[in-house]
Amino acid sequence: MLKRFEQQKQDYELARLFYVACTRAKCQLHLFGSVRFQLSDKDSDTLDSGFTDTLKPPSSSLLAPLWPCVAAQFVALAKAFEPAPSQVDALKPIIKVSRLPLERVGFKPSALMLKDVAVNKLADQVKNPVNETLPGLVESALLNTEVGKLVHKVLEHVVVQGLEHWPLANVAAQLLQRQPIYAHWLTQQGVIDDLPVALARVQQSLQNALSHAQVRWALSNHWDESATELALVSTQLSDATVDESIEHLQQTNQLNLHVVDRTFVDDANTRWIIDYKTSAFVGEWRALDVTERQAFINAKITHYQPQLARYGALFAQLENRPQKWVLYFSDLNEWVELAVEG
Incomplete structure (x- = not known):
């Protein structure tokens, strides 16, 4: 109970600091945010239904208070995501599974x-x-x-x-x-x-x-x-x-x-x-x-x-x-x- 209360206080303080920072802008305000995103077959099947549940910012980030307003923009970017060749090269290798021999047990x-x-x-x-x-x-x-x-x-x-x-x-x-x-x-x-x-x-x-x-x-x-x-x-x-x-x-x-x-x-x-x-x-x-x-x-x-x-x-x-x-x-x-x- 106390831990949850302290976390809530920190969230309110974070939102207050964010508000103060935004209201100090003189002419223009540019906000940049990022979320972790890695496309999988499961995600691609649910891009149009419930995908916003899996694409979220860290709860302690400055992006979290704005998420209800900007989530749709991030989902649109995720749908259009296409990695650069350098990103593709950096992906972890797929583990190859060896084909079972024809003489395996059970082959008739x-x-x-x-x-x-x-x-x-x-x-x-x-x-x-x-x-x-x-x-x-x-x-x-x-x-x-x-x-x-x-x-x-x-x-x-x-x-x-x-x-x-x-x-x-x-x-x-x-x-x-x-x-x-x-x-x-x-x-x-x-x-x-x-x-x-x-x-x-x-x-x-x-x-x-x-x-x-x-x-x-x-x-x-x-x-x-x-x-x-x-x-x-x-x-x-x-x-x-x-x-x-x-x-x-x-x-x-x-x-x-x-x-x-x-x-x-x-x-x-x-x-x-x-x-x-x-x-x-x-x-x-x-x-x-x-x-x-x-x-x-x-x-x-x-x-x-x-x-x-x-x-x-x-x-x-x-x-x-x-x-x-x-x-x-x-x-x-x-x-x-x-x-x-x-």
């Missing part, structure tokens, strides 16, 4: 092991670049790889979280709020000199995807058998030898892992197999030369169709359903449905 190879399909002979073709010297193509391998990884991670999170958390009208604002988090992740992967370009590409891809009607439809987690980054394991071995250890199969290159970006079964009992591609171009070429832009897309379709065919054949071993295959080029905002083989 005989239950999920699929036989390699006829199109497996085209696997090497998918791994090697085809026509990667087309005009305007971004050539930095690290940049392309990490931008692709981040876009895939965010789209996976959208499905898990639920599309209702990403209303169409708020997509741009939510992406802007999360930009410091994306910048932090990219720097942890070694994207330093190309960070502005990488951020712009990530923002463009996600803005396109989360504003595209067909992509939003596909990102809904209400579909049957909804899955993202779904891993399928196949082997060339016969059923008689499939019980060999996973470690041995890996060491002898007899085990193949296939990761499907997005898959689900729609109301018509059709299996959708969707692969995201973040290929991008620089300069004015993308916007002006429609013919070459389409030529690039056609080349990518030819390049990646065997990959989609492999996924389709693997699913055919698990179920008897019609299929639809899609390549979504996020930077170009092109949704392309491929002809299903077989």
